[in-house]
Amino acid sequence: MVKVYFELNDKDIISTSKYFNNSYTEAWLDDWAKRVIREIDSSELVSEGLVQSPVLGPITLREISSGAKALITMNADDTVISNANSCGDNCAALLAELSRKKDFEIYLAYPMNFGSLEFDMYIVRDGAICHNAREFEKEYLLWRHSMTF
Amino acid sequence: METQHDILVQNKRDIQFKITINRKFTLIRGDSATGKSTLFQMVSDAGTSVQVGIHIACDVPVVALHETGYKYELSNVKGRTHRNSPFLNGSAGRQRFSLSLLIVLQHFAFPNS
Numbered sequence: 001m002v003k004v005y006f007e008l009n010d011k012d013i014i015s016t017s018k019y020f021n022n023s024y025t026e027a028w029l030d031d032w033a034k035r036v037i038r039e040i041d042s043s044e045l046v047s048e049g050l051v052q053s054p055v056l057g058p059i060t061l062r063e064i065s066s067g068a069k070a071l072i073t074m075n076a077d078d079t080v081i082s083n084a085n086s087c088g089d090n091c092a093a094l095l096a097e098l099s100r101k102k103d104f105e106i107y108l109a110y111p112m113n114f115g116s117l118e119f120d121m122y123i124v125r126d127g128a129i130c131h132n133a134r135e136f137e138k139e140y141l142l143w144r145h146s147m148t149f
Numbered sequence: 150m151e152t153q154h155d156i157l158v159q160n161k162r163d164i165q166f167k168i169t170i171n172r173k174f175t176l177i178r179g180d181s182a183t184g185k186s187t188l189f190q191m192v193s194d195a196g197t198s199v200q201v202g203i204h205i206a207c208d209v210p211v212v213a214l215h216e217t218g219y220k221y222e223l224s225n226v227k228g229r230t231h232r233n234s235p236f237l238n239g240s241a242g243r244q245r246f247s248l249s250l251l252i253v254l255q256h257f258a259f260p261n262s
Contacts, residue, residue, distance in 0.1 A: 067181020
């Protein structure tokens with residue numbers, strides 16, 4: 001199940017790209033990472049440090065997209081709240097799939113489009129459980145409406 | 150009043166971005182791995198005093214601002230002056246910016262917008 005924080009203190013927010021670049025180890029580069037890089041970046045993980053991109057050519061792992069870095073971090077690192085604001089809507093399917101496989105935490109402050117996907121989500125703000133986009137969007141709107149401007 | 154700016158950012162490896170901006174504030178968003186961070190990195194790399202193989206063409210300066218150090222970065226941009234930038238607080242917002250065009254690409258949300 002993915003535990004979702006709509007808000008976080010600054011000290012708990014990670015910079016997805018910088019955190020990944022300074023934290024990943026060989027153990028992070030498992031089948032999930034290969035799949036993320038293939039499906040999100042349309043690229044292939046060739047070795048620990050090398051990725052073959054159809055657009056950029058051979059690049060280092062530091063140059064993959066922030067969305068891919070976020071999804072890899074969600075799976076590999078339980079010590080931080082992964083920053084899902086780095087993910088575009090095209091990351092929703094893998095995020096939903098991962099939520100049905102393991103427990104992890106994310107910071108998500110925008111209404112990601114989950115479409116018809118099913119997932120296991122716990123909203124930290126009010127303890128609600130969401131399994132589809134409609135339930136998530138309702139929780140998101142409740143949070144936004146609770147804000148004072 | 151809206152003013153149009155055409156921006157070309159390219160390197161010698163045939164990576165090229167062409168963007169037309171016609172509002173004071175333009176937010177670029179999209180799926181992951183569609184080039185947002187690459188564009189930002191190229192503009193950032195071009196902001197040095199040495200040759201880096203990146204060409205930027207625009208009628209106004211194009212700069213990349215970073216999470217830290219943006220006040221210093223703004224103080225070194227030459228061009229027209231915008232005062233009291235509405236999205237920068239503190240002393241930076243009160244400075245006489247030498248700022249004509251600002252590209253800020255970062256992955257962040259606007260929870261209070």
